[in-house]
Amino acid sequence: MSNTTLNIAVVGYGTAGQAAAILLSRDGHRVEVFEQAEKPGPVGAGFLLQPVGLHVLWEMGLLDQALAHGARIERLYGETANGRAVMDMRYSGLDARLFGLGMQRGALFSLLAQAWPGVETVHRAHRIVGADPERGRIRDASGREFGPYDLLLAADGAASCLRAEVGGAKLDRPYPWGALWCLLPQGDWEHGSELRQRYIAARKMIGLLPVGTQPGDPTPRLSFFWSLRTSEFDQWQQTGIRPWLDEVAALWPQARPLLRAVDDCSQLRRASYRDAVLRRWSRGRLVLVGDAAHAMSPQLGQGVNMALMDGLALRDALRAESAVETAIARYEHERRAHVRVYQFWSRWLTPLFQSDRDIVARIRDLAFLPLGRLPGGRGQMLRVLSGLQRGWTGRLRLPAAFLDKLGELKSSTAHAGSLAPQEPPTQ
Numbered sequence: 001m002s003n004t005t006l007n008i009a010v011v012g013y014g015t016a017g018q019a020a021a022i023l024l025s026r027d028g029h030r031v032e033v034f035e036q037a038e039k040p041g042p043v044g045a046g047f048l049l050q051p052v053g054l055h056v057l058w059e060m061g062l063l064d065q066a067l068a069h070g071a072r073i074e075r076l077y078g079e080t081a082n083g084r085a086v087m088d089m090r091y092s093g094l095d096a097r098l099f100g101l102g103m104q105r106g107a108l109f110s111l112l113a114q115a116w117p118g119v120e121t122v123h124r125a126h127r128i129v130g131a132d133p134e135r136g137r138i139r140d141a142s143g144r145e146f147g148p149y150d151l152l153l154a155a156d157g158a159a160s161c162l163r164a165e166v167g168g169a170k171l172d173r174p175y176p177w178g179a180l181w182c183l184l185p186q187g188d189w190e191h192g193s194e195l196r197q198r199y200i201a202a203r204k205m206i207g208l209l210p211v212g213t214q215p216g217d218p219t220p221r222l223s224f225f226w227s228l229r230t231s232e233f234d235q236w237q238q239t240g241i242r243p244w245l246d247e248v249a250a251l252w253p254q255a256r257p258l259l260r261a262v263d264d265c266s267q268l269r270r271a272s273y274r275d276a277v278l279r280r281w282s283r284g285r286l287v288l289v290g291d292a293a294h295a296m297s298p299q300l301g302q303g304v305n306m307a308l309m310d311g312l313a314l315r316d317a318l319r320a321e322s323a324v325e326t327a328i329a330r331y332e333h334e335r336r337a338h339v340r341v342y343q344f345w346s347r348w349l350t351p352l353f354q355s356d357r358d359i360v361a362r363i364r365d366l367a368f369l370p371l372g373r374l375p376g377g378r379g380q381m382l383r384v385l386s387g388l389q390r391g392w393t394g395r396l397r398l399p400a401a402f403l404d405k406l407g408e409l410k411s412s413t414a415h416a417g418s419l420a421p422q423e424p425p426t427q
Contacts (some may be wrong), residue, residue: 086369
C-alpha cells in the first residue's frame with residue numbers, strides 16, 4: 001500500500017493523534033485533523049517515556065530533540081513513610097543501555113507539533129460526536145458532516161465519543177481514584193534521575209518525577225502528584241491548602257520545601273482516569289488509537305508510550321498490506337497482543353497503590369520487593385515497566401541500532417540526571 005495515497009481523518013490532537021498525523025503524512029497520505037479545543041495544547045503535567053516510547057521517537061527522527069528537553073530516569077523507587085522500601089527497580093537490571101525519560105507534556109506536544117507541517121491546518125473547535133464507519137464520514141456537534149475518507153482514526157481520548165461506534169465494550173468505567181498534580185522547580189532535589197514515591201498504605205501516595213524543561217522555559221522541573229479519590233476533590237479544595245501542606249510535610253518532610261510557592265488550591269490541577277477494555281478496536285473504516293482504544297490506570301505509566309506505539313504500528317500495517325481492511329486487521333491484532341497484558345496488570349496493581357484496602361497494602365509492603373528478587377520475577381517486572389512485555393512470557397525486541405544509540409548516550413553523558421542543563425534552541 002506504500003504507493004497508495006489515502007485520505008485520512010484524525011479525530012483528536014493529543015499524543016496519539018499527533019503521532020499518527022506525522023507518521024502517516026510522511027508516507028504520503030493526506031491527513032486532516034479535527035480537534036475540539038479552540039487552541040490545541042497539552043493536557044497534564046509530566047510523564048515517563050519508556051524505552052518503547054523512545055523507540056518510536058527514534059523512528060520518527062525526534063529522539064535527540066526529546067533528549068534535549070527530558071530528564072533521564074534510571075531508577076523507580078517507592079517507600080513507606082517510615083522509609084521501608086516497597087519498590088526498587090533500575091532499567092539497567094534488564095539492559096545496561098536502557099533508561100526512561102521524564103518529560104513535560106508541553107515539551108512533547110511542542111516537539112510533535114513542530115514535526116508536522118500540517119499543524120496550522122487543524123480543524124479547531126470541532127467536537128466530533130459521531131461517525132459512519134461504512135461510508136467513512138464523521139459528524140460534529142452542530143450536525144455538520146465531513147468526508148468521505150478512506151480511514152477514520154479516533155484519537156479522542158479516554159472519554160472517546162467515537163468508541164461506541166465500533167461496538168460494545170467489555171469494560172468502560174471511570175476509576176474512583178485520581179490525582180492532584182503540578183509542576184515544581186527541580187532546584188537542588190537530590191534524586192534527579194529517579195522517580196520517587198512515598199506511601200501510607202494505599203490511601204495516600206506522593207510522587208516526584210524529574211521532567212526536564214520545555215520550549216520557552218529553561219527551568220528544570222519536577223512533576224508532583226498526590227493520590228486522591230475523585231469524590232474528595234471538592235472537599236479537599238474546601239478544606240484549604242494549609243492542612244494539606246501540613247499533611248505533605250508529615251508524610252514526606254524532604255518534599256515539603258519544593259511546595260514553598262504553592263499557597264492556593266488552584267495551583268494544583270485535577271486528573272481522573274478511565275478503564276476501557278473493548279471487544280474490538282475497529283469497524284469499517286473507523287479505527288481507535290491511544291486512550292480511545294485502551295484507556296487504563298496510569299499506575300504503570302504507559303499511556304503516552306502506548307499512544308506512540310499505536311501510530312507506528314498503524315503506519316507499518318498500512319505499509320505491509322495491500323488493502324485498508326487487512327491493514328486495519330493487522331494493526332488491531334498487533335497492538336491488542338501487546339496491550340492486553342498491560343490492561344490486566346493495570347487493573348490488578350492499581351488497588352495496591354490507590355485504594356482503601358489496608359490489608360492489601362500491608363501485603364504489598366512486605367512482599368513486593370522480595371518478589372522482584374525471585375528468579376525470573378525481576379526480569380518480568382522490568383519488562384512490564386519498560387513496555388517490553390508481550391503476552392505472559394513474550395518480549396518485544398527493540399532494534400539493535402536503537403539500543404546502540406541509547407548505549408552511546410549513556411556512555412557519553414557525564415551527568416546521569418537531566419539531559420537538558422540549558423534550553424536548546426527551538427525549531
